[in-house]
Amino acid sequence: MIALGAFHGLNPGMGWLFALSLGLQQHSGRVIWISLFPIAVGHAAAIVAVVLIVLAGLQVISFHRLQWLTAVLLLGFGIYKLFNYYRHPRWVGMKVGMRDLLLWSFLMATAHGAGLMVIPALLGVAEEQKSHHAGGHPAMLEGGAMLLAVGAHTLSMLLVMGAVAWIVYRKLGLSVLRQKWINFDLIWAVALLVVGGVALWMAI
Template sequence: MWLAMILFGAFHGLNPGMGWLFALTLGLQQRSERVIWLSLLPIALGHAIAVIAVVLLVLAGLQFVPLATVQRFSALALLAFGFYKLFNYYRHPRWVGMKVGSGDLLLWSFLMASAHGAGLMLVPALLGGSDAAHAHHGAHALPEGAGMFLAVGLHTLTMLLVMGAVAWIVYRKLGLAVLRSSWINFDLIWAVALLIVGSLALWMSFAP
């Protein structure tokens, strides 16, 4: 579970759609590297809140539904969301301009992470690495929940570090022109990743 959370955190940090591009643009507009770092904090927090919301739903579900059922439902949700993103990867929520405060950035990040299924993507790893993997119900909710929230914290910290590194490199060395010439489509990769993880999670939920 821990390695998966770190890898997903790094991938989210690399993806400009998760927020570092927004922070970088604000920094360039105000000609301040400090603005970039300050903008990344509420972005990371909004992302974490979106993931925690999914974790809470999973923990609540485990109190009433067997683990295997939650795993299969999560896998099917991942597949459905993956197919949706595969044919709509070019669409993004647009509701805010470039003059924003910390609260706006936090809410924007929460909506973006939710729209991209960031929390949903982590459910198979969270379920597979928690105490719930050895129980049919949520009887061990306290240690299981503590482990899940620690994993979310590790995921968020990794994402923040990667976002900061990428934004700094682009700001100091490369400039925004690199995005037009050589940046890859992370949204399309994300859609494929959702389908792969969903398929694996569904197969593992039926494994003995």
């Protein structure tokens, strides 16, 4: 979850480029950091929504079937993104408030499949809790462990986003984005397929 958080933080589509743009508009590095917090909260909310779906799924279908369903969804969405990586959701302009950033981040993380990408890790957390705590309230233990994982994921993402935005703002400047831009949308699509492959291997 921490590694996925760092990967999500590197992706400009998850928010650091938006925060950087706001900071450059207002000529303030402080604005970048302020903007990153609602972006991180919105991202975390999208992941928490997935946690709730996973917990609900574990109540109605078997763990093994949920693993297979996750693998199929990841591979299917990964293939879709591979052929449509150039398409971007457009919901807001550049004049936004903190609430707009939070909502935008939630929608962006959902549309890009950020929550879907972490399901195999969440299932791993649930399986570990089940094996270590046979008694008690398994759903509560699994949910608590997953929320802790989401917290670690979000903190990792926030730190990486902040570091990348600050380095570009202070050291590299916008010219580096024009000269050495990486097609992160294509990398994201490949990452979905890789995680889908891992999920398939776990299911098998």
